[in-house]
Amino acid sequence: MNGTSIESKLAKLTKRIDEEHARFIAATKVSVTGVPAEYGLTRDDLTAIKLIKQLAKTMEKQDANLVKTAKKTTRKGVRSGPQPAKYRDFESGATWSGLARVPARIAGGGPHSVPD
Known part of the structure; x- marks a missing residue:
């Protein structure tokens, strides 16, 4: 094989790869902007x-992370430490584990309050 024929084949393949890449980028841009x-x-x-x-x-x-820390138990078998949130008010970010009394910030009523 001749060194120039290999170089010319390499140049043709490189050019073809660049053309295909450009077509792929153009098609991707159309799909990314078209779907939304x-x-x-x-x-x-x-x-x-x-x-x-x-x-x-x-x-x-x-x-x-709260679940990891909540897995610790006392001698009586009761979980100690902060508990993972079971109830969350997405507007205010307030959370409640479902244990003890309902906090006033959650029990205040409204569409995201805890049911009675």
Whole structure:
């Protein structure tokens, strides 16, 4: 094989790869911008969805940490330490483990209050 023929084949293949990559990027841009527009979503909507998902992950991690600390028990078999939240008011961020009295910030009524 000749060194120039290999170089020319390599140049042709590199050019073809670059063309295919450019087509792929163009098709991806169309699908990424087309799908949200099809459902009437704006950039702000997508940003809000991303922030909500990040907040949910953070809350899950916090609850997981509480579960780890709540697994400690006393001599009587009762769990001690902070308990994971069973009730959460998403507007105020208030939580309640479901043990003891309902905190006033949650029991105050409204659409997110704990049922009687």
